[in-house]
Amino acid sequence: MSTTVTTHRPRPTAQPTTLRARRLPRYAAPLIALAALLVAAGIVYGTGIGGPVLVVVVAALLYLAGLFAAANAVEGRRAARNRTWSALIHSAFVLAVLPLASVVWTLVSKGVERLDGNxxxxxxxxxxxxxxxxxxxxxxxxxxxxxxxxxxxxxxxxxxxxxxxxxxxxxxxxxxxxxxxxxxxxxxxxxxxxxxxxxxxxxxxxxxxxxxxxxxxxxxxxxxxxxxxxxxxxxxxxxxxxxxxxxxxxxxxxxxxxxxxxxxxxxxxxxxxxxxxxxxxxxxxxxxxxxxxxxxxxxxxxxxxxxxxxxxxxxxxxxxxxxxxxxxxxxxxxxxxxxxxxxxxxxxxxxxxxxxxxxxxx
CATH class of the missing domain: 1.10.3720.10 (MetI-like)
Incomplete structure (x- = not known):
C-alpha cells in the first residue's frame, strides 16, 4: 500500500503597496511663485515693455505654467490639472479683491486729512x-x-x-x-x-x-x-x-x-x-x-x-x-x-x- 506525499510550495511574498502618492512639498508653490515673479520682473523691466501691472500678469502666467510642470513631474497629470485650476481660482479671487482693497486704501489714506470736528x-x-x-x-x-x-x-x-x-x-x-x-x-x-x-x-x-x-x-x-x-x-x-x-x-x-x-x-x-x-x-x-x-x-x-x-x-x-x-x-x-x-x-x-x-x- 503506497502513500502519496503532497508537498506545498511556499507562495511568493507580495511586495508592499504604497498607500501614499508622491506629493510636492509645501514650500514648492511659494518657491515657484517667487521664481515666476523674479523672472517676470527681469523680462518686463529688462526689455522696458511695461510696469508693475504687466509684471504681475506675466508672473501669474509663469506661475501657473511652472506649477503645472512641477506637479506633472511629481504627482502626475491629474493632480497637476487639479493644482493648476485651484491656483487659477485663487488668482481670480485675488484679482477680484485687489480693486476693492485699492479703493479702500485710497479712501482711507486720502480721506483722513479732514476727519475733524469742523x-x-x-x-x-x-x-x-x-x-x-x-x-x-x-x-x-x-x-x-x-x-x-x-x-x-x-x-x-x-x-x-x-x-x-x-x-x-x-x-x-x-x-x-x-x-x-x-x-x-x-x-x-x-x-x-x-x-x-x-x-x-x-x-x-x-x-x-x-x-x-x-x-x-x-x-x-x-x-x-x-x-x-x-x-x-x-x-x-x-x-x-x-x-x-x-x-x-x-x-x-x-x-x-x-x-x-x-x-x-x-x-x-x-x-x-x-x-x-x-x-x-x-x-x-x-x-x-x-x-x-x-x-x-x-x-x-x-x-x-x-x-x-x-x-x-x-x-x-x-x-x-x-x-x-x-x-x-x-x-x-x-x-x-x-x-x-x-x-x-x-x-x-x-x-x-x-x-x-x-x-x-x-
Missing amino acids: FFGTSMNNIGARDPNGGAYHAIVGTLEQVGIATLITVPLGILCAIYVVEYGRGRFSFAIRFFVDVMTGIPSIVSGLFVLAFWVLIVSPMVNDGRPGFSGFAAALALSVLMLPTVVRSTEEMLRLVPAPLREGAYALGVPKWKTILRVVLPTALPGIVTGVMLAIARAAGETAPVLLVAGGGAAINVNPFENNQSSLALFVYQQAGDASKYSPARAWTAALTLVALVLVLTIAAKLLARRNRLGR
Missing part, C-alpha cells in the same frame, strides 16, 4: 476758495433724510409687491409687474430725476407753493425711491421663492391662514436675504448724484426740512468739491466719500445684526 459740524455756507475750513454737515443731514424717506416709501411697497407676485400673482397682471420691474432695473438715474422733476417739481408742487416749482429733499427722495424699488422687489421675490414649500404646507395643514403663514413663516425665513437686498438698494440710492442735483438743487447751507428749499447730499457734495478750483476742495471730497462709504457700511452691519437677532429670537 468737517462734521459745519457746512459750506460763507466758505470762500481760500478758507481751509468748511464741512459736510449739511450734506450728511440731506443724505440721511433723503435716503431715510426713500427707504420708508420703497421697502413696504417693494415687499408687498414681491409677496403678491410670489404668493398671489397669476396671469397677465403678474407678468406685467415682473416685466416693468425688469425694465425699471435698467433705468438710468438721470431718467428717474427727470421724471420726478417733470411730475412732482413742475406740476404737483406749484399747486401748493404759490405756483413756484418746489425743489426739496423730498423730491430727491421720490427720485431715489424709483431707483430703489426694482432692486427691493426683485431681491425679495427671489428670497421668497427660496423658502421651502413644506414650511408653507405644514402651516396650512395646521389650519393657519395664508396671510398669517406669510407673516409668521415665510417672511422670517427670507428675512436675511430681504435685508441684503434692501441694503443694496440703500447703497445705490446713497451714492446717486444726478437725481439730487435735478430735483433738490443742492446748497451750501444747512436745511433740516426735507419738504422746503434746496438740500444737498454727500454724493452731490463730493461731485461739487471735486470740480471746485480751491486747493482745499479735494481733501473735502475725499473725506466726504469716506464718510459716505462708512455710513453705508454701518447701516449694513446694523441691519444684518438686527435681522440675525430677530431670527434667533424666533
Whole structure:
C-alpha cells in the first residue's frame, strides 16, 4: 500500500503597496511663485515693455505654467490639472479683491486729512476758495433724510409687491409687474430725476407753493425711491421663492391662514436675504448724484426740512468739491466719500445684526 506525499510550495511574498502618492512639498508653490515673479520682473523691466501691472500678469502666467510642470513631474497629470485650476481660482479671487482693497486704501489714506470736528459740524455756507475750513454737515443731514424717506416709501411697497407676485400673482397682471420691474432695473438715474422733476417739481408742487416749482429733499427722495424699488422687489421675490414649500404646507395643514403663514413663516425665513437686498438698494440710492442735483438743487447751507428749499447730499457734495478750483476742495471730497462709504457700511452691519437677532429670537 503506497502513500502519496503532497508537498506545498511556499507562495511568493507580495511586495508592499504604497498607500501614499508622491506629493510636492509645501514650500514648492511659494518657491515657484517667487521664481515666476523674479523672472517676470527681469523680462518686463529688462526689455522696458511695461510696469508693475504687466509684471504681475506675466508672473501669474509663469506661475501657473511652472506649477503645472512641477506637479506633472511629481504627482502626475491629474493632480497637476487639479493644482493648476485651484491656483487659477485663487488668482481670480485675488484679482477680484485687489480693486476693492485699492479703493479702500485710497479712501482711507486720502480721506483722513479732514476727519475733524469742523468737517462734521459745519457746512459750506460763507466758505470762500481760500478758507481751509468748511464741512459736510449739511450734506450728511440731506443724505440721511433723503435716503431715510426713500427707504420708508420703497421697502413696504417693494415687499408687498414681491409677496403678491410670489404668493398671489397669476396671469397677465403678474407678468406685467415682473416685466416693468425688469425694465425699471435698467433705468438710468438721470431718467428717474427727470421724471420726478417733470411730475412732482413742475406740476404737483406749484399747486401748493404759490405756483413756484418746489425743489426739496423730498423730491430727491421720490427720485431715489424709483431707483430703489426694482432692486427691493426683485431681491425679495427671489428670497421668497427660496423658502421651502413644506414650511408653507405644514402651516396650512395646521389650519393657519395664508396671510398669517406669510407673516409668521415665510417672511422670517427670507428675512436675511430681504435685508441684503434692501441694503443694496440703500447703497445705490446713497451714492446717486444726478437725481439730487435735478430735483433738490443742492446748497451750501444747512436745511433740516426735507419738504422746503434746496438740500444737498454727500454724493452731490463730493461731485461739487471735486470740480471746485480751491486747493482745499479735494481733501473735502475725499473725506466726504469716506464718510459716505462708512455710513453705508454701518447701516449694513446694523441691519444684518438686527435681522440675525430677530431670527434667533424666533
